[in-house]
Amino acid sequence: MIDPLFKNLEHRDVLSADERTLLQKVLRKERRFAKGEDIVADGSRPGTSTLIVEGFAARYKLTEDGTRQITALHVPGDFVDLHAFMMKTMDHGIVALSPCRVALAEHPELKAITENAPHLSRMLWLDTLIHGSITRSWIVAMGRRSKSSHLAHILCELYSRLKVVDRVDGQSFAFPLSQGEMADVMGLSLVHMNRVIQTMRREGLISWVNQIITILDWDRLSSLAEFDPLYLNLWVEPR
Amino acid sequence: MIDPLFKNLEHRDVLSADERTLLQKVLRKERRFAKGEDIVADGSRPGTSTLIVEGFAARYKLTEDGTRQITALHVPGDFVDLHAFMMKTMDHGIVALSPCRVALAEHPELKAITENAPHLSRMLWLDTLIHGSITRSWIVAMGRRSKSSHLAHILCELYSRLKVVDRVDGQSFAFPLSQGEMADVMGLSLVHMNRVIQTMRREGLISWVNQIITILDWDRLSSLAEFDPLYLNLWVEPR
DNA sequence: CGCGATCTTGATAGGGTTCAAGGTCCGTGG
């Protein structure tokens, strides 16, 4: 069940059989969430950490006037709130953007990993660091790129991340977000989000129909995005 | 010398005498950087991790057309590239925004901490998680707040972080960034950055002269920012 | 005192939000 987690970790370093067994033992509990349901509530103190096994989820924060900013997108193999095991209190919510299947790890068992399995701990730490890297790349895109370059960057990133966990089909991948949800990712209005998408379609860069995105021209898309996958740490190396 | 690191960590959990000694041993090497100098270069593979002891530094990324986005500000007590010890290659640069004094830790010695000192490892992991939290709060501010609210949020955050390491004086703190550098933090043009600052001054929220910022009205500033310090994890709790 | 860096202000143009309305798609119930 936690195969996508293995794929994620094993793209960065070798896991021993013991480490795989240990993860499997720790992540044996399963749950499902419907689209739109909160997987973890803002302000809560979860006793478990959540691994996405199937589906898309988002971290988000609501502002006082009711607008929403999504600060991360999560796909199968992502530990969405591993950090809560040390941060204790959630400073944002996590919502299912599609029906989600997740695996849960009790915090005391995660703590035991940090006590007894240093290499595996480093791998989990690395996982949170890579997500920090992704967050930084989002800031660069928000602050200094054009809106179409920003969208292009997100799509290149998602394609790369989904490929790692075998969720791409040629140049296509399933993408359950509405344009309104995507606007909350990019910090745009729904209307403008739509116009940016239209432009990318007209340019022949992507197709996006029925919740399936196809990258029609990777070279032009990634160069528009100035996409450099280095920050995703997609190579095996002793960590 | 690494006192600000102790202050940072001890605001989150108790450190044992052994842990303090160990950190001191690992961080014994010292270096200085001039304002504007790169502390760590984009794309490099550093063999050490860097703790800011005195001064301000920034993580940044340059885009192809030469604009710069700053993705984090670092103050005394911040480990600016602790992550490099597992990420190996830098996906961004780190620049000194003022003369900086830093302490260096060899990566093999950090690795030894993860092998032998699990609680201290968790504290260091937590430190990187808190910086991840800060990065997320920046995304919310960039995406869904007005520019003056964004600036207000950054100032509330800096005041809170500087207070932890004893770098505030009443409601004031030294802040070495130029308005142009601040524009690179917020993803704005220099001209508009200036206008936002003017507005905040006219409103009587802050004063900012000679690289000293004074918060004149914390209540109004923090409410403009919708500032909730929860994400900084400023409480002691077993981690 | 002079020079470079930084700050400030004005004017113009372009990008993005908001308001408004109509269109499309799909699931549900009569």
Add this chain to the structure above:
DNA sequence: CCACGGACCTTGAACCCTATCAAGATCGCG
């Protein structure tokens, strides 16, 4: 089987925010 409703997508128009260009003022250092 068709009508209806809701969610989502699309387009137009007016207004506002922000970038850019340009110039002048101020600060701080040698």
